Amino acid sequence: xxxxxxxxxxxxxxxxxxxxxxxxxxxxxxxxxxxxxxxxxxxxxxxxxxxxxxxxxxxxxxxxxxxxxxxxxxxxxxxxxxxxxxxxxxxxxxxxxxxxxxxxxxxxxxxxxxxxxxxxxxxxxxxxxxxxxxxxxxxxxxxxxxxxxxxxxxxxxxxxxxxxxxxxxxxxxxxxxxxxxxxxxxxxxxxxxxxxxxxxxxxxxxxxxxxxxxxxxxxxxxxxxxxxxxxxxxxxxxxxxxxxxxxxxxxxxxxxxxxxxxxxxxxxxxxxxxxxxxxxxxxxxxxxxxxxxxxxxxxxxxxxxxxxxxxxxxxxxxxxxxxxxxxxxxxxxxxxxxxxxxxxxxxxxxxxxxxxxxxxxxxxxxxxxxxxxxxxxxxxxxxxxxxxxxxxxxxxxxxxxxxxxxxxxxxxxxxxxxxxxxxxxxxxxxxxxxxxxxxxxxxxxxxxxxxxxxxxxxxxxxxxxxxxxxxxxxx
Numbered sequence: 485x486x487x488x489x490x491x492x493x494x495x496x497x498x499x500x501x502x503x504x505x506x507x508x509x510x511x512x513x514x515x516x517x518x519x520x521x522x523x524x525x526x527x528x529x530x531x532x533x534x535x536x537x538x539x540x541x542x543x544x545x546x547x548x549x550x551x552x553x554x555x556x557x558x559x560x561x562x563x564x565x566x567x568x569x570x571x572x573x574x575x576x577x578x579x580x581x582x583x584x585x586x587x588x589x590x591x592x593x594x595x596x597x598x599x600x601x602x603x604x605x606x607x608x609x610x611x612x613x614x615x616x617x618x619x620x621x622x623x624x625x626x627x628x629x630x631x632x633x634x635x636x637x638x639x640x641x642x643x644x645x646x647x648x649x650x651x652x653x654x655x656x657x658x659x660x661x662x663x664x665x666x667x668x669x670x671x672x673x674x675x676x677x678x679x680x681x682x683x684x685x686x687x688x689x690x691x692x693x694x695x696x697x698x699x700x701x702x703x704x705x706x707x708x709x710x711x712x713x714x715x716x717x718x719x720x721x722x723x724x725x726x727x728x729x730x731x732x733x734x735x736x737x738x739x740x741x742x743x744x745x746x747x748x749x750x751x752x753x754x755x756x757x758x759x760x761x762x763x764x765x766x767x768x769x770x771x772x773x774x775x776x777x778x779x780x781x782x783x784x785x786x787x788x789x790x791x792x793x794x795x796x797x798x799x800x801x802x803x804x805x806x807x808x809x810x811x812x813x814x815x816x817x818x819x820x821x822x823x824x825x826x827x828x829x830x831x832x833x834x835x836x837x838x839x840x841x842x843x844x845x846x847x848x849x850x851x852x853x854x855x856x857x858x859x860x861x862x863x864x865x866x867x868x869x870x871x872x873x874x875x876x877x878x879x880x881x882x883x884x885x886x887x888x889x890x891x892x893x894x895x896x897x898x899x900x901x902x903x904x905x906x907x908x909x910x911x912x913x914x915x916x917x918x919x920x921x922x923x924x925x926x927x928x929x930x931x932x933x934x935x936x937x938x939x940x941x942x943x944x945x946x947x948x949x950x951x952x953x954x955x956x957x958x959x
Contacts, residue, residue, distance in 0.1 A: 916950045
């Protein structure tokens with residue numbers, strides 16, 4: 485899997501969610517933002533079973549399930565792969581009568597072999613010399629059917645291991661050129677799919693693609709109302725701009741028509757397409773202050789609020805919408821106030837108490853970051869008291885305390901940090917009473933001997949400071 489060795493960096497909300505520290509953390513985190521959730525649904529690199537033209541992976545052939553391939557079947561598949569590559573080489577060298585039909589037929593056979601298994605015989609294809617002959621098949625002037633089959637083969641090779649993906653380097657210039665307006669939609673989309681797999685491998689290959697000019701043609705593919713093409717382009721772009729360098733995100737938002745296209749697709753598209761477009765917005769808002777500013781000035785907040793209210797599935801779009809809002813809420817005071825005064829807040833409060841855990845955690849980032857301003861000289865975040873009092877009054881504290889009780893370290897830290905805001909900041913010393921009323925003391929005491937030193941010290945420190953021996957004596 486691409487970037488398996490990357491360390492998950494998360495915003496440190498509430499304590500340092502604004503200013504330069506926040507910008508640095510958002511840039512670092514954007515490399516793997518949503519990685520675990522997203523890759524559990526659709527891998528950062530996607531194997532192509534059904535092509536952009538709608539054709540399946542074989543006539544009458546069922547895909548081989550990864551757990552069912554025995555050693556004998558694998559050896560047969562590898563032999564078929566070597567044979568198919570050799571036949572393709574011969575077909576490419578043959579310029580006689582019927583040469584085109586033979587090339588397309590042998591390309592289709594190789595493509596079917598590379599599409600049948602969850603773990604296709606990519607290494608065998610590479611050893612047999614598949615890349616150089618596939619690059620030849622991408623030459624300009626070739627018929628669309630040939631281009632499509634060659635790009636499809638390269639797509640599935642790029643879905644392999646890191647060294648297998650890097651083998652596509654000689655093919656990148658032609659794949660990028662076929663994104664242009666002179667290419668058919670099906671060819672351009674298949675090439676975008678292959679390039680999205682390459683971009684999903686890691687920062688090194690993303691930089692190669694960016695240096696070869698892939699961003700502009702990919703961005704233009706998002707502009708029309710062509711559902712499948714836009715979905716593939718948006719997915720490829722989200723892989724391409726995921727950082728940690730913010731320049732690609734800033735360059736993308738400046739492409740003429742891209743912001744309008746994001747707004748249009750979020751507004752009118754089905755949940756599947758809108759989710760891919762929302763991932764582009766996630767990375768834009770995580771990495772680029774320029775992009776965040778432009779998104780905020782557009783209709784994005786309203787559209788995300790509408791999607792939070794109307795999405796037919798809690799697993800589609802709502803997590804992405806919350807992620808965009810949490811990135812924006814980690815920004816300037818102006819951005820916090822815009823979210824606070826939007827229709828999103830009542831929906832977020834409801835999701836904090838009713839949604840699945842991963843969504844509740846992301847929603848908590850939004851609400852927590854709405855309550856803090858840049859960190860003061862004492863290292864503690866300054867409060868936006870109006871926001872804190874209002875949100876606590878509307879019942880959000882219990883949701884944060886539930887996070888403290890969870891086994892998720894990141895969620896527990898977030899809950900404790902919000903409790904610290906309540907204990908320190910609520911007027912007239914109401915904080916400790918509110919926390920006690922929601923059984924917050926019991927939630928914190930579970931960390932008394934916890935193995936995580938930071939959480940243990942944080943929880944014990946809050947209990948000692950606000951619920952020590954003198955707590956309640958004034959009553």
